[in-house]
Amino acid sequence: MEDPMYSLQDVIRCGLCETPVPPKHCDICHIHLCEACVWKHRSDQSKDHCIVPFKLRGITPKCTKHSTEVCKKLCTKCNIPVCRLCVASSEHKQHYKKDILTLFETKRKLMQKDLQDLEKSIYPKYQEAATNIPVQRADVNKRSQKLTTALDKQGEALHTEIDTIIQGMKSEIDDMDAQHIAAIDRQEDAINRTIPEITQVILDLKRLLDTSDVCLVSKYTSRTEEFRNLPAQFQVTLPTFTPQEINREQIHQQIGSLSELAITFLLDEPQIITDIQTEYRGWPNGLRSVSCLSDSELWTCGGYDNILRLYNLQGELLRSVQTKSGNVTSDIAVTRSGDLVYTDDRDRSINLVSGTQIQTLIRLRGWRPLDLCSTSSGDLLVIMKSDDDDKQTKVVRYSGSTEKQSIQWDNQGKPLYSSDNYSKYLSENRNSDICVADNCARAVVVVSAAGKLRFRYTGPPSTPRESFRPWGITTDSRANILTSDTYNCIHIIDQDGHFLRFIHNCGLQSPEGLCVDSRDNLFVAEYLGKVKKLQYCK
Numbered sequence: 001m002e003d004p005m006y007s008l009q010d011v012i013r014c015g016l017c018e019t020p021v022p023p024k025h026c027d028i029c030h031i032h033l034c035e036a037c038v039w040k041h042r043s044d045q046s047k048d049h050c051i052v053p054f055k056l057r058g059i060t061p062k063c064t065k066h067s068t069e070v071c072k073k074l075c076t077k078c079n080i081p082v083c084r085l086c087v088a089s090s091e092h093k094q095h096y097k098k099d100i101l102t103l104f105e106t107k108r109k110l111m112q113k114d115l116q117d118l119e120k121s122i123y124p125k126y127q128e129a130a131t132n133i134p135v136q137r138a139d140v141n142k143r144s145q146k147l148t149t150a151l152d153k154q155g156e157a158l159h160t161e162i163d164t165i166i167q168g169m170k171s172e173i174d175d176m177d178a179q180h181i182a183a184i185d186r187q188e189d190a191i192n193r194t195i196p197e198i199t200q201v202i203l204d205l206k207r208l209l210d211t212s213d214v215c216l217v218s219k220y221t222s223r224t225e226e227f228r229n230l231p232a233q234f235q236v237t238l239p240t241f242t243p244q245e246i247n248r249e250q251i252h253q254q255i256g257s258l259s260e261l262a263i264t265f266l267l268d269e270p271q272i273i274t275d276i277q278t279e280y281r282g283w284p285n286g287l288r289s290v291s292c293l294s295d296s297e298l299w300t301c302g303g304y305d306n307i308l309r310l311y312n313l314q315g316e317l318l319r320s321v322q323t324k325s326g327n328v329t330s331d332i333a334v335t336r337s338g339d340l341v342y343t344d345d346r347d348r349s350i351n352l353v354s355g356t357q358i359q360t361l362i363r364l365r366g367w368r369p370l371d372l373c374s375t376s377s378g379d380l381l382v383i384m385k386s387d388d389d390d391k392q393t394k395v396v397r398y399s400g401s402t403e404k405q406s407i408q409w410d411n412q413g414k415p416l417y418s419s420d421n422y423s424k425y426l427s428e429n430r431n432s433d434i435c436v437a438d439n440c441a442r443a444v445v446v447v448s449a450a451g452k453l454r455f456r457y458t459g460p461p462s463t464p465r466e467s468f469r470p471w472g473i474t475t476d477s478r479a480n481i482l483t484s485d486t487y488n489c490i491h492i493i494d495q496d497g498h499f500l501r502f503i504h505n506c507g508l509q510s511p512e513g514l515c516v517d518s519r520d521n522l523f524v525a526e527y528l529g530k531v532k533k534l535q536y537c538k
Helices: 035-042 084-088 100-209 214-218 224-228 248-255
Strands: 024-026 031-033 051-053 073-075 080-082 097-099 233-237 262-277 287-292 297-302 307-312 317-322 332-334 340-344 349-354 357-363 367-374 380-386 393-399 402-407 424-428 434-438 443-447 453-457 470-475 481-485 489-493 499-503 511-516 522-526 530-537
Touching: 024 035, 031 035, 035 051, 073 084, 073 100, 080 214, 097 100, 100 214, 100 224, 100 233, 100 262, 233 499, 262 499, 287 332, 287 522, 287 530, 297 332, 332 367, 340 367, 349 367, 367 424, 380 424, 434 470, 434 481, 443 470, 443 481, 470 522, 481 511, 489 511
Parallel strands: 287 511, 424 470, 470 511
Antiparallel strands: 024 031, 024 051, 073 080, 073 097, 233 262, 262 530, 287 297, 297 307, 307 317, 332 340, 340 349, 349 357, 367 380, 380 393, 393 402, 424 434, 434 443, 443 453, 470 481, 481 489, 489 499, 511 522, 522 530
């Protein structure tokens, strides 16, 4: 609807000088004013004036108690407009009063922001989550069918004598499916209950933004934060079937077993359990790596430091070890036996700290070791760069000092990893995948234990690739991959590269190295010197 102020048939003019389209209005004298005439109108001190923007004319109500007065303030305790006589009265004397125009403008800005937030961000997120529900249901059926097929194959080999046992295991699958579907239903119900609420809030906000009723506007309370995070999401550790060779004498034991269905919820707001201040203080010696020796002790190393330090969760320094060569170390890892290993790229060595002794395990030729990790089998995975001009990069698996595997090229003969000088952190996943955080390539590169490329994760959907700068990386007991982003957040993805969520509301500053303990608590090494212990799932 066209504003009459700008109508060609009836142009609004200043009541004093006839200037067209005046931007101001006196709510008491009911006269339109241009900027130049505002001071002239105010100079008439025979009566009170209330100058407001033209579009907010009529915002100043008459006082319900003093009919000759207008209300320029709002009593925040009573939530009613008050005139100057009300302000001076004993009824409102001790109450806090706000300027009506200022309050109105402040609330309008909040409502506009909330409306934009709800329409552009929060509501689409709920829509996307609701759309994903049928996909989750389909995946349940698909995965359970895969398990059922494996059971049928084993049942055929054992013939009729194991039919009863097979049927029992199928019932277990049905029960676990029922649990899984029930969890999905709960999530869908929570989402579907919230979507109408958001829709109603949007409609209410639009109505409020069109009103000049001060009382209605002043009652508005934002619910945006209540809707910002989706209802608790869950992650399922799916059951697997482990067949055994048939032994007719022990038929029941030979069938195999189904692992339990485990539904794990990722916390909407991860909690900081411990905040540990280390000796590192940022440039030039910032904290780079952290590795759990146990659930209560962790090793650390810095970017320009030749000292490796062991801390407990109270931040007490338990032990310091200087590198064998006196050079700075590139990365550290704790082995399955509890020893510490570190890389020294200057003398091209990989070293083992055992007790008070430091032993050089491996010395390279033509290659420099960067980062490393210890695998579940006791091997070492080391990512290294070449000394030549091509600056090649590869991952090598060692058993002791013996090279067992080299991973460098994909199926098309192209490099798997970028050739820059940036550090590349790596970790072995529960399913034996090898995960590399490649900062220069802006990707997490995941290959199978055989070295075949499985996927590259370059950030969540609809996020520009250039905004993703992975650094540290670790994996948890559910085969999730966690990688720190130099943009002060941590990405959680599943073992197939699907984005699950961010950890970005814990005040993280320059997160780099990551590790998890036996209970899946996450330790984050911040470059400025703090290690934060976070709980992100339950």
